[in-house]
Amino acid sequence: xxxxxxxxxxxxxxxxxxxxxxxxxxxxxxxxxxxxxxxxxxxxxxxxxxxxxxxxxxxxxxxxxxxxxxxxxxxxxxxxxxxxxxxxxxxxxxxxxxxxxxxxxxxxxxxxxxxxxxxxxxxxxxxxxxxxxxxxxxxxxxxxxxxxxxxxxxxxxxxxxxxxxxxxxxxxxxxxxxxxxxxxxxxxxxxxxxxxxxxxxxxxxxxxxxxxxxxxxxxxxxxxxxxxxxxxxxxxxxxxxxxxxxxxxxxxxxxxxxxxxxxxxxxxxxxxxxxxxxxxxxxxxxxxxxxxxxxxxxxxxxxxxxxxxxxx
Ligand code: PMP
Numbered sequence: 001x002x003x004x005x006x007x008x009x010x011x012x013x014x015x016x017x018x019x020x021x022x023x024x025x026x027x028x029x030x031x032x033x034x035x036x037x038x039x040x041x042x043x044x045x046x047x048x049x050x051x052x053x054x055x056x057x058x059x060x061x062x063x064x065x066x067x068x069x070x071x072x073x074x075x076x077x078x079x080x081x082x083x084x085x086x087x088x089x090x091x092x093x094x095x096x097x098x099x100x101x102x103x104x105x106x107x108x109x110x111x112x113x114x115x116x117x118x119x120x121x122x123x124x125x126x127x128x129x130x131x132x133x134x135x136x137x138x139x140x141x142x143x144x145x146x147x148x149x150x151x152x153x154x155x156x157x158x159x160x161x162x163x164x165x166x167x168x169x170x171x172x173x174x175x176x177x178x179x180x181x182x183x184x185x186x187x188x189x190x191x192x193x194x195x196x197x198x199x200x201x202x203x204x205x206x207x208x209x210x211x212x213x214x215x216x217x218x219x220x221x222x223x224x225x226x227x228x229x230x231x232x233x234x235x236x237x238x239x240x241x242x243x244x245x246x247x248x249x250x251x252x253x254x255x256x257x258x259x260x261x262x263x264x265x266x267x268x269x270x271x272x273x274x275x276x277x278x279x280x281x282x283x284x285x286x287x288x289x290x291x292x293x294x295x296x297x298x299x300x301x302x303x304x305x306x307x308x309x310x311x312x
Contacts, residue, residue, distance in 0.1 A: 001310055005088040006123040007081050012088055015123055023106035025116055030160020032102030033063035036194075036256050039086050039095030039124060039305065040292045048086050048095065049293035049302040052218050053079045056256075059216065060101060063156030068113040069101045071120050078122075079303060085122050086305035096127035096257065102159070130194075130257035136264025136276045137178035139192070139251075141242060142168035146182040146190040146213050154213045165193035179253065181245065181266065184213045189240040195253035195261065196220040199244055200279050204234045212239060219254040219287075226286050233279070250277030259291075260284045 004015035026032040035056045039048040057078040064071060073081065082097060089095075104119030131137055147154055147164050154161060165182075172180035172193075181197060184190040189208055191197050196217040198207045205227050210216050227233045245251060251263040251271045260283050262276030271277075276284075290298040 002090040002092075002307075003088075003310055004091075004123070004125070005085055006121055007085050008121040009119065012084065015089075018121065018123065020104070020119075021106050023108060024102075025105045025107060025110070026100075026102035026119075026159060028108065029103075029111075030158070030163070031067060031113065031116070032100050032159035033060050033067055033069060034098060034100040034157050034159055035060045036157070037082070037097040037099075038127070038256050038291065039091075039097055041091070041093050041095070042293050043092075045293060045304070047293065047304040047306050048091070049291065049304050050082065050086070050097065051256075051291040051302050052222070053082060053303040055218050055221075057099075059157065059218070060099065063158055064101050066153060066156050067103070067158065069103065069118045071101055071118060073120070082122055083303055083305045086124050087308050089124050090307045090309050091124065091126055092307055092309070093126050094128065095124045097122065097124045100159070127257075130255075130259075131178055131253075131261050133178060133261070136262040136271070136274065137253075138176075138265045138268075139179045139181050139263050140172050140175060140177040140267050141245070142172065142180035142182045142193075144168040144171070144180075144182065146184045148185045149211075149213055155210060155216055157215065169193040179263075183242060184208075186212075186239070187242065188212055189242055189245060190214055192253045192255070192258070195255035195258045197240075198223065198252050198254065199240060199248040200250035200252075200277060201244075201248055204236060205279070206236045206238060206240055206244070208240050209237045217254055219256055219258075219260070222287065222290075223254050223260065223283055226283055227279075230286055231279070231282060245271075248272075250280050252277070252280040252283070260287050
């Protein structure tokens, strides 16, 4: 039986006992940096595989530097803590893993990051599909623009930054779409609210550059490598125009939560024939076994956790 455990303030505690106070700085101002990881349950191996765990924490620590958060843990230690949370929690199913580094000081009306204490927690919860669609999804172009690097840098997963995504996503869902595609302040295509974006034109794949104000996605980097190395396709990282969304052969979104998600329409216009495209499918077929620890050539990119099962 699973018994969810969180790591908080240096200790492993039952998830229901892991609480923070109402004066916590991060709760008021979004002064946190988080990661979103998946624990992929592999029944035959009896293990949960966590893909590119180290890369997630390297990104989190870059965000910590931005927010003057100084954690007493190395990347290696953070990886080990995460594996331990998963093992102690005992789940034998797919998980979402959420580490958060944050300003834990219980002090109101203080906007100086450098005077505030830091905290870190990590938890894991059961998690199925994120975009909740077995086929291609419908997207709109959001009226909210992606925040610029000169405002709050979107290259880090800063907690407060996600209000930008949340406003766009909420409006998209209310309008009947599955997801929003955000443009940056220049009017170029940026990313989904929680995913990077790729467009296929013939045998070339285009994706916005990091300087377009996208999050440097771990899945984005993986897909670029797979497209080039395994499929021999050309991948261009360049500014992408909005009109390209309406004429691409295929559009797909990538993210740890979303995996590789085909887009069937943008602003009601069908992408290709409106179904998941052939290149998107080939990338999905390559990607899933890799993140589930089923492809020996990529197993070194996964950390594994063996859940400790307690008697019910
Ligand atoms: N963009 C945004 C805004 C995101 O929140 C995410 C999810 N972390 C991504 C892209 C995809 O990043 P990754 O592949 O590292 O999950």
